[in-house]
Amino acid sequence: xxxxxxxxxxxxxxxxxxxxxxxxxxxxxxxxxxxGVAFPVSxxxxxxxQACTNGVEIAAELVNEQGKGFEIExxxxxxxxxxxxxxxxxxxxxxxxxxVVIGTYASPISMAASGITERNRVVLWEVAATDPRLTRRxxxxxxxxxxxxxxxxxxxxxxxxxxxxxxxxxxxxDLQMALIHEDGEYGxxxxxxxxxxxxxxGIPIVEEIRYNAKSTNDLSSAILRLKRAQPDVVNMVQYxxxxxxxxxxxxxLGLNAKVFIGNGAGQSSDNFGHTxxxxxxxxxxxxxxxxxxxxxxxxxxxxxEKQFVQRYKRKFGKxxxxxxxxxxxxxxxxxxxxxxxxxxxDPDKIRQAALSLDKPVGSTIVGWGVKxxxxxxxTRATMxxxxxxxxxxxxxxxxxxxxxxxxxxxxxxSSK
Numbered sequence: 378x379x380x381x382x383x384x385x386x387x388x389x390x391x392x393x394x395x396x397x398x399x400x401x402x403x404x405x406x407x408x409x410x411x412x413g414v415a416f417p418v419s420x421x422x423x424x425x426x427q428a429c430t431n432g433v434e435i436a437a438e439l440v441n442e443q444g445k446g447f448e449i450e451x452x453x454x455x456x457x458x459x460x461x462x463x464x465x466x467x468x469x470x471x472x473x474x475x476x477v478v479i480g481t482y483a484s485p486i487s488m489a490a491s492g493i494t495e496r497n498r499v500v501l502w503e504v505a506a507t508d509p510r511l512t513r514r515x516x517x518x519x520x521x522x523x524x525x526x527x528x529x530x531x532x533x534x535x536x537x538x539x540x541x542x543x544x545x546x547x548x549x550x551d552l553q554m555a556l557i558h559e560d561g562e563y564g565x566x567x568x569x570x571x572x573x574x575x576x577x578x579g580i581p582i583v584e585e586i587r588y589n590a591k592s593t594n595d596l597s598s599a600i601l602r603l604k605r606a607q608p609d610v611v612n613m614v615q616y617x618x619x620x621x622x623x624x625x626x627x628x629x630l631g632l633n634a635k636v637f638i639g640n641g642a643g644q645s646s647d648n649f650g651h652t653x654x655x656x657x658x659x660x661x662x663x664x665x666x667x668x669x670x671x672x673x674x675x676x677x678x679x680x681x682e683k684q685f686v687q688r689y690k691r692k693f694g695k696x697x698x699x700x701x702x703x704x705x706x707x708x709x710x711x712x713x714x715x716x717x718x719x720x721x722x723d724p725d726k727i728r729q730a731a732l733s734l735d736k737p738v739g740s741t742i743v744g745w746g747v748k749x750x751x752x753x754x755x756t757r758a759t760m761x762x763x764x765x766x767x768x769x770x771x772x773x774x775x776x777x778x779x780x781x782x783x784x785x786x787x788x789x790x791s792s793k
Contacts, residue, residue: 410447410722412437413454413469415480415490420457421591421618422483424648425700429482429504432697432704435688439681440712447721449712456481459489466493476722477502479708482700484508484562491519500724504707505700507641508562512752518724520731520749522707522741523665524758526566529614529640532760533663534574536774537610540762541636544786545609549579555606555634556582557599557623558614559590567614567640583608590619599623600630610636615643621652628656635787638663638762647698650768657765659785665706665743666761667699667770669778674739681709682742699743699763699770706741710734714747744778 414433416426430453437449452473456462462481469475470493477500481487487506494501495516503511503519507526512519542552554575558564568585575582584606586599596619603611611634615623620643641664643649650657671679685705689697697705716722718730736747738759746757762774764783773783 408447409450410716411450411452411473411475412722413466413473413475413478413480414451415454415456415462415466415469415478415486416482417457417486418455422457422616425617425642425646426455426457426482428698428701429480429704431689431693432701432706433479433504433708435685435692436705436708436712438688439684439709443713445713445717447716456486456490459485462486462490463493466490470494470497470499476500476724477711477727479504479711481506484511484566487511488562491516494518498724500722500727502707502711504704506563507566509566510562512754516753517728518753520711520728520753520755522710522745522747522755522758523703524760525754526563527570528758528760529567529663530570530572530574532762533571533612533638533640534578534580536638536661536663536762537580537636538578540774540783541610541786544783545635547609550581552580552610553583553606553608554580554610554612555584555586555603555608556612556614557586557588557603559616559619560587561590563616563642564590564614571612571640588619590616593619594622596623596626597630600627600632603634604630604632608634610634610638613637613639613644615639617643617646617648620644620646620649624649624653624656624660633788636661637788640664644765645699645763645770647696647770650765650770654768658767659788660765661773661783662763662765662770663760664699664763665703665745665758666772666778667702667743667763668780669744669761669772670780673744673777674742675737678740678742685742702743706743706745710741710747
């Protein structure tokens with residue numbers, strides 16, 4: 378009997394010693410996952426970069442509260458340009474030991490950052506950059522839930538063919554289009570896809586104007602060229618500040634067209650609506666949707682969208698714009714769907730988990746489905762067309778996504 382008591386006492390002491398070495402603090406540390414967050418929060422993309430960061434923050438908060446078996450800790454850095462991105466992403470990997478980086482919004486920044494992440498076998502989870510080359514270089518650890526530039530042109534041309542041409546009483550071959558776009562990877566990629574889609578649809582391109590978004594502070598000569606071409610449709614691929622410059626000078630110089638349509642970025646930023654007010658009304662934009670018909674969302678996503686908007690307004694004091702919604706949608710896929718399947722942040726397990734996803738259209742608050750191909754591109758990144766109406770950007774196409782009918786086709790005199 379005494380021997381049995383001694384054995385029991387010895388066992389209890391052993392267990393006590395074992396648990397003494399596993400304090401709650403150490404247990405929590407072992408579950409914490411560091412995620413790098415790299416956006417341009419200074420420079421000419423600062424407002425957009427901050428909106429991206431805000432969207433990622435809300436996604437992390439929601440998932441942390443749901444208790445997925447790990448706690449996400451965001452390690453934020455500012456990457457206003459490609460050179461800075463190389464240094465900062467290196468620092469995240471070497472000093473902070475992150476295995477996943479979320480970023481970066483701009484294609485030049487993403488192309489530079491992805492070289493660093495791939496070399497170090499770290500995941501780059503891109504939320505907005507559109508350069509098709511990003512996922513066409515054979516990299517294993519780059520994933521892009523958002524559309525690439527090649528998806529914009531076909532979506533715009535479908536809208537022009539199905540909606541605009543009938544409203545104007547024109548056939549495709551009579552609907553003349555002009556392109557004006559920044560000359561970086563984003564602008565060139567969208568322009569190429571637009572020209573290819575227009576050629577297939579029989580829509581003539583009567584003018585194409587390129588400019589450098591970083592150095593240009595006067596677009597008057599470009600606008601005069603557009604006036605001379607007299608297009609029915611002006612198709613714009615612009616960032617934030619150059620989109621505002623273009624629209625301001627277009628109004629000053631009396632540039633008139635029946636349709637003005639952007640491609641994400643400049644015309645989809647809430648800056649555009651806030652800056653021009655009623656003068657923004659009628660401007661269209663092809664992009665991921667800011668807010669689609671709730672009937673097109675899954676039941677889970679309807680509730681998730683409500684929570685996202687409520688939290689965003691409470692935390693940041695304003696409605697989330699499209700850029701914030703894109704960043705939230707992309708990072709929520711990673712935090713809510715991929716990392717739990719991967720059991721954490723191991724890059725190879727994240728790759729395997731991401732490639733296994735098969736979610737229908739309507740599985741994100743911007744309407745995307747999720748199905749990554751072997752390159753890391755989401756093949757179900759659904760596009761829509763939106764329009765500025767009464768100070769708000771609303772979805773007008775396609776039918777299952779739209780929340781309003783398109784107005785002002787043709788547009789009124791832009792000089793008034």
